[in-house]
Amino acid sequence: xxxxxxxxxxxxxxKTIELLNKAFCDEWAAFYYYGLxxxxxxxxxxxxxxxxxxxxxxxxxxxxxxxxDRIIELGGQPVREFSDLSKLANYPRVDLPSDFGDLEGIxxxxxxxxxxxxxxxxxxxxxxxxxxxxxxxxHVIRHIMGEEVEHEDTFESILGS
Ligand SMILES: [Fe+2]
Ligand SMILES: [Fe+2]
Numbered sequence: 001x002x003x004x005x006x007x008x009x010x011x012x013x014x015k016t017i018e019l020l021n022k023a024f025c026d027e028w029a030a031f032y033y034y035g036l037x038x039x040x041x042x043x044x045x046x047x048x049x050x051x052x053x054x055x056x057x058x059x060x061x062x063x064x065x066x067x068x069d070r071i072i073e074l075g076g077q078p079v080r081e082f083s084d085l086s087k088l089a090n091y092p093r094v095d096l097p098s099d100f101g102d103l104e105g106i107x108x109x110x111x112x113x114x115x116x117x118x119x120x121x122x123x124x125x126x127x128x129x130x131x132x133x134x135x136x137x138x139h140v141i142r143h144i145m146g147e148e149v150e151h152e153d154t155f156e157s158i159l160g161s
Contacts (some may be wrong), residue, residue: 006073006075008135009075009134010131010133013074013132013134014076015127015132016127016128016132017076019123019124020070020071021076021079022088022120023124023141024064025085025086025089025090026089026116026117027060027061027064027067029086029091029093031058031060031061031064034054034056034057034094035053035057036096037053037096037100037106040100041053041103042101045103049158052155053110059147059151066143067144070137073136091116096109111156111159115152117145117148118145118149125142128141
């Protein structure tokens with residue numbers, strides 16, 4: 001990104017990059033665990049749950065890519081070592097039940113993960129609006145957070161039905 005564009009990152013750009021990288025790790029964890037749950041879910045209602053988990057996993061991977069793009073635009077580098085993903089994540093694991101026939105347990109774990117993501121992005125937005133004042137990153141995070149809110153709602157609806 002050009003000089004003026006980089007300036008929009010503000011004086012705390014290193015802090016922003018660090019926060020984005022931690023969220024990047026969270027997105028990889030969600031992508032991994034949701035994909036795993038989609039494959040292993042068992043039981044009568046599992047095809048519908050698996051389908052939703054799979055499409056959500058794809059969106060989490062998109063989020064990871066959107067975060068990576070923004071990190072690079074700000075002059076940073078996405079987490080380089082795969083083994084660091086779980087070390088640096090705010091939420092390194094989704095607490096899936098040991099029994100994959102326990103669809104309710106899977107849904108609860110996913111809802112918990114979505115709530116964690118909403119908290120993380122809400123904190124980043126607060127930082128970006130009060131301290132960093134970086135409008136482009138704010139827009140990226142606001143977009144991702146909107147999708148996390150939809151994810152929570154979708155899985156709550158499935159659990160409630
Ligand atoms: Fe996400
Ligand atoms: Fe999500």
